[in-house]
Amino acid sequence: MKPNLKVSLVRFAAFALGFVVTGVRGQDPLPSWNDGTTKQSIVDFVKATTETGGAKFVAPEERIATFDQDGTLWVEHPMYTQVMYCLERVPALVKEKPELARVAPYSTVLELLKGDRAAMEKLTMDDLMKLLAATSTGMSVETFSAEAKKWIAEAKHPRWKKPYTELTYQPMQEVLTYLRANGFKTYIVTGGGQDFVRQYAEKTYGIPPEQIVGTMGGTTYGYDKDGKPFLTKEPKLLLNDNNAGKPEGIHLMIGRRPFAAFGNSTGDKQMLEYTKAGSGTRLCMLVLHDDAKREYAYGPATGLPNTKVGTFTQALYDEAKKQGWTVISMKNDWKRVFAFEN
């Protein structure tokens, strides 16, 4: 091909694509959001950071956006999905080792799964850590992956009777898509297990395994009897990706400060502080669950009912107002919550 023809074709292709992209851009990128200052703050941020030559322009490689998962991207009540996984794996463990049926916390979990909801109250954080280790370590990476994938495909949320992966918030899915369409790399930064979330995040959110920052456990490299190498998941905590662990995990896994961060609870406070402390314009948002009808209502911020799962304290709410973070009211800012709503 003659160089001139090549240049002409590239120019025409760029023009044609630009034309199409502009056409798409004319549509509302956030149709599940009600118009208002909350929605506008997202649109303003994207416009400011992507406008070439603008004072707030952010180079494409610096466009990092981080999202908490539980309560920010999908439902976390009445209990975190991964805790449900640990609990619902217990019958399989007991089948392999029947003697566990008579030992706490396994016996407590069996009662709970039979419908004794009060048994949940008996489980301490130590019990949950024990269950996490028993269900998620001491096995190969591949075995864990297969078990977690199978569960996530079959398990149903007790209220909606739908797979957990259908209980993602449609407005937040639109934010993910909108940011990516504008050159942002989207990450999940979760207190949940990094390897657990990796099993479904690509299909559920379009976020690949390498963009999942979560609570991290060690692995050990070894060989099977045929000399084939494999990694074993160990009950060794490398980083608890909650609270201060979130900015620490972001530095470890990404090595850049985010320009946008989204959360919903006290566990996200430091991630938002760290994001906001960077230079230039930064977007920090917190989802407030104030919609008992379509989802759940909990805080205790703004007088909402208290909870141990995804606590949004009044202190966090006050810090948000002071720091210029935006609080998203699920009730007022979201036109619809789930994709399956009409």
Place this chain on the structure above:
Amino acid sequence: MKPNLKVSLVRFAAFALGFVVTGVRGQDPLPSWNDGTTKQSIVDFVKATTETGGAKFVAPEERIATFDQDGTLWVEHPMYTQVMYCLERVPALVKEKPELARVAPYSTVLELLKGDRAAMEKLTMDDLMKLLAATSTGMSVETFSAEAKKWIAEAKHPRWKKPYTELTYQPMQEVLTYLRANGFKTYIVTGGGQDFVRQYAEKTYGIPPEQIVGTMGGTTYGYDKDGKPFLTKEPKLLLNDNNAGKPEGIHLMIGRRPFAAFGNSTGDKQMLEYTKAGSGTRLCMLVLHDDAKREYAYGPATGLPNTKVGTFTQALYDEAKKQGWTVISMKNDWKRVFAFEN
């Protein structure tokens, strides 16, 4: 715009771009490689894994390629660049705390920097770890970044009197570019410090901070006197990214098994084993430094001189042959070593 017109434009744009890409593809993507089976194995791998509908096709999101750095992407002799950084930072440390000048290992390093090459032999691994901690921890992430960036911009290699970042291997730069042009995500997986390599890798190799897997240290989140949050680098080892630590680090940071892996020493053995153990076609390559004239000659594989820096043992060479890994002869396979050669 009418939908039909939009579709036509997208189709035309795709056609025009495809035409141009094909034109570019007609050029040799690896001009610094001599023709032969080594070069051909790279081209064959890329063709096989990217041919839509082919038996060995790899989905774009699965295209992960990992590269050791020292001795694989750039010169590691006579000493790893990061060790030179630690040594050359000592005068600044002594300036701040003059009493260090009389204490080993700082006193030994000062002798060494004055030209007493024998002093290098006195430094033990413990000394080096002490120097690493003194020069790379106990400071904010930003302070470390500024110091390392300044050094890498000014420091010169003792033989070529050029910045270390100009001593990358041009044939390997071409492999990085070639793989990326074919949809592969390129990662550095190095025994060097993750935060150190992140300071120059984007400019030097086109590899962003989030695609650097290295030896990882912990950080601690805190606040300065004005309440501004920052991360402090701690002398706490999270993962030693050498030997078995390489596949462990790959799982931690990427969460996928590479389809291609490149190394040059016994520290890369497990990464190549892990890569090769995956299904489908995998490319594993080791650079053999057999070119005393243009670079260095060391092994001790194939009777080359022995070394403590980037050891390539005969056992590794034998495993390469047994496992079907390709050994790259720097002398025979590379038309030129550095970009600055004529």
